[in-house]
Structure formats: structure tokens, C-alpha cells
Amino acid sequence: MTEQAKSSPPTQEHPYPPPTIVPYPHQAYNGAFPPPGGPGGYLPPFFAYPHPPEGNHPEGAPNGVPPGPYMIGLPPGVVYAYPPPQTQAFGAPPTSQPPPALRPKRKQVKMACTNCASACKRCDENRPCERCLKYAIADTCVDGQRKERKRGIKRGPYRRKSKSEGEGSSYSGAEWPNGQPPTTAAAPPPPPVHAVAQYPPEGYYPIYYPPPPGFMPHPHDGQPGPDGSPPHPNAPMMPYYIPAGAYPPFPYPIYPHAGPPPPGAQPAPVPQQSPPQSTSAAVQQPEAQPQTINPADTARKLDTATSATNGAEVATGGKKRSRANKSGESKSKRAKRAEKEKEEEANGTNGIDPAVANGDDHDSSA
DNA sequence: AATATCGGAAAATAAACGTC
């Protein structure tokens, strides 16, 4: 199966196939933007939410009526809408399709050599590692040093997992601020985001509008529309495309004057001074980097080849990278700085209390 | 087209916590 993954096209691949796009069967919706409700009319909130009111039954509505779909608005460059995860979509009837086979866990070496680490590339246990050998930088292939873990950090009481609690349903502490579960003890797991896989044309972002009041049920519910139109079990929500840049950083709600859905749209120009998404080149001014010649740089030449042979077992679907925040301190800079700090610390020259220093190395690009 | 860069998810690690 890994084989399969390997043989499939590496780039632009999405773990989920795009759905058939079908417009609302009921109400002759012509794709106009904004949607029914008009300017100043219906402006939905711009976040994921359950379909009210009957949709609040993660386990499915008691009377057998399937709950409504989840919808999610996609902030530019942040999220893709995915079809429901393998188990089942929030109250949806069990699918006949077998769940996608589990991916093999990515295996990592315990310690990457400094060259690989700085290049963010796969390393191996040997020293010199394969990559360094390949790039003829074996002499600099040494283990890095693992940072000592912070101590003395208090934590809240732990949440024991009950046996019945499946893996999927366990929250990670990261999802709970302060490690506290949301309110009730029997708090339900977060509802799966049941959105539609959608591939926006380059430069556009899909926004999914929930149906305006009186526009229910959603075709996704598999029920006839209010006008008697046939149910459409697979109909996705209607996406609206917002040109990149027609968009302030990330306000709510979305702006009604954003462009119409572009038939075969062209990449949108990104005007505007929106700081977060600025294109790198401008931001990335060299700013007199110490021009040290890093052996790892030499090594990078073959990286693509390397990753082609090595990687591929994990397809983290749909990851989009924006170079936007390169403006701040980049990862490599951070790494360099950290290294320098370490050095200084070793020399006792840094004068910064490590306890303080680590307090927020949280990059924050400042 | 080839190569370089690096964001960010996944994995690994280890400290804090809980139980016996």
C-alpha cells in the first residue's frame, strides 16, 4: 500500500478525491454572490458550527433523522475542507467504503546529525549518516545535542483514560486550555468537521455558506428540499470563492463584496498591504546574514533525490505552507541564534538566566 | 526544471502525576 502511495503523483496530491460539485438542487440558485439574502442580508458567521438545531447530536439524532452537516469557513491559507474522517461523518450512515488503511507510522531516528537537522532532512543512525556521505560532508556529520527539558512545570490533574474511551476520542491537553476539559465531565468529543473537499482555483479561497434561514434542510441531509426537490445525498455545500487579497487579514464576517465565483478562475492578484501573507521575496531581505558556508548547504543539492527515495510513506494531506511569516525570525535564524546562545552559555558569556531565556523562546518572531 | 528553504505535523522524549 505504501507502494501505492509512492506511485501516485507526489505533488498537489490530496488524500481525498474531490467531490462532484452539485449546486443546490432546490431553489434555482445561480451561483450569484453573495448568496440568497443579498448584501446586508444573510451573513453567516465564519467558523465551524453545527447545523442547528437538530444537528446537535453527535451520535445521530434520536429519531433517526440524521443531523445536519457541519460547515466550515476557511480562513485564507489555513485550512482545507475535508470530507468526514474515516469513521463516520457525524451521524452519517455508515459508509460502505472501508476506512482508508492506516498509514504506517513515520519512523524517526533518535538523533539526527547536525547537517540533516539543519536541512530538515532525513537522517539515519550511522555516523556519518547516509546523507552526509552522499554529500561528501561526512566530516561534519555529528550528533546534535538534545536540549534539556524544562523542569518544574506544574500541571493540572491528569485525566485517566477509561477503557471504553477510544483513542480517537481522547483529547490532548493541547486542545484544552489549561488542560481542562470543557465544562461537563461527559463532554462530547469535538464534532468532526464535516466539510466538503474542495479545490479552490489558485488564488481563491472557498467559503462555505450555511443555508440562510428557511433554507433547510441542506441537500447534504439527504432530504428533499423545501420546494420538493429531490434529496441529494452527496451534494456539497455551495462554495463561494474569495480572491486572495480581497480579504483583510482575517476578520469576521466575510465581506459581501468579495468577488463572484470565478469560472475557471485565474489566480488573483494580491494587492493590499496585508502583512501576514506578504510574499516572501520582499520580506526576506538578506539583512546581512553572516555568510558562513554551511556544509549542509552543499548537501542540499541532492535533497530532492533523497527525499524521493526516502520519504513518501506519510502523506500529510493538504498541507499548505505560506511563507508569509518569514518576515520574522526564520527557523534557521532561530536555530542559529539558539546555537549561538548555547555556545555563549557554555562559555558563560551570555548572562541570561536560562530559566528566563527559555520562558518564551516561543519564537514570536520578535 | 532543479534546487533551496522552511512551516508545521508527527514522532519522540521525559517530567509530572497517579496508583498501588
Place this chain on the structure above:
DNA sequence: ACGTTTATTTTCCGATATTC
């Protein structure tokens, strides 16, 4: 003491920018 939970740290995939 030992097992579990979870925060922190590291690895490295793969998307995107840059260079040739």
C-alpha cells in the same frame, strides 16, 4: 516503584520560493 499522561522538543515531509 512503576505506569500513565501530557508538555516539550526533535525529526523530517512536502509545499513553496528561488535559482539556474
